[in-house]
Amino acid sequence: MxxxxxxxxxxxxxNLDKMATYKAMAKLGVTEITEEMVGVYHQYEKGLMSTEDFIKFFHNRFNIPKTDLIHAWNAVLLDxxxxxxxxxxxxxxxxxxxxxxxxxxxxxxxxxxxxxxxxxxxxxxxxxxxxxxxxxxxxxxxxxxxxxxxxxxxxxxxxxxxxxxxxxxxxxxxxxxxxxxxxxxxxxxxxxxxxxxxxxxxx
Structure with missing residues (x-):
């Protein structure tokens, strides 16, 4: 029972658009998702990395404005x-x-x-x-x-x-x-x- x-x-x-973040990141010039990037994402999702450090990782690696990164990251979320x-x-x-x-x-x-x-x-x-x-x-x-x-x-x-x-x-x-x-x-x-x-x- x-x-x-x-x-x-x-x-x-x-509702989610599971491909939206990948598409948004591709428009920002990030076309390959590496194992390191997935590892960082998993650390962040488990709360083992701060939001500031998470954004800083991608900002430093790809020289993308932080506001654009945040927008791309949240693109997955719908209604x-x-x-x-x-x-x-x-x-x-x-x-x-x-x-x-x-x-x-x-x-x-x-x-x-x-x-x-x-x-x-x-x-x-x-x-x-x-x-x-x-x-x-x-x-x-x-x-x-x-x-x-x-x-x-x-x-x-x-x-x-x-x-x-x-x-x-x-x-x-x-x-x-x-x-x-x-x-x-x-x-x-x-x-x-x-x-x-x-x-x-x-x-």
Missing amino acids: IKNIIFDFGDIFI FPKERLLFLQKLAASKKYRLFLLSNTNDLHIKWVQNSLGTQFYNDFKNAFEQFYLSHEINFRKPDANIYKFVLSENSLKAEETLFVDDLEENTKSANSLGIHTWNLVPNVDDVTELFKKNKRLL
Whole structure:
């Protein structure tokens, strides 16, 4: 019996254009993504590097104005359909499940989200969850198994009573290896508002 639901954020609630940052960076002259750059990104996403140092790395390496870098970095973020928030609020109000957010989200992105959505919308979203876990605040990132173990342990959750919803297969596979039930939601095919339609075990 499912008692807990852990949701991802990007392409679950807020829409993403996953290629937008690459395209924006290419326009700034960065056409190759190296292993070092990916490593820096992962460090930043886990909160092991400050925003200032993250921007400075790309600024010094490519001589790109910092404001342009920030704009390119946030280009991935799109809109947050209100019907998804309403669905989440209704789910939270039912008190049938313990709800958690678990997202690979960095400092620059969450600040953009807060500014874009506005304080009321953002707080309404955040307050629907019992815990709101962002990778840069807990120093873990998906798909590392430790991030799921952390959430289970911190909240005394049983894996077999927990459903994890994410758009990336590598993340759901990792969670599933620990015995967590998963829904690999496919953007532009599935929608989080179809949670009960697509997951009969919740009924």
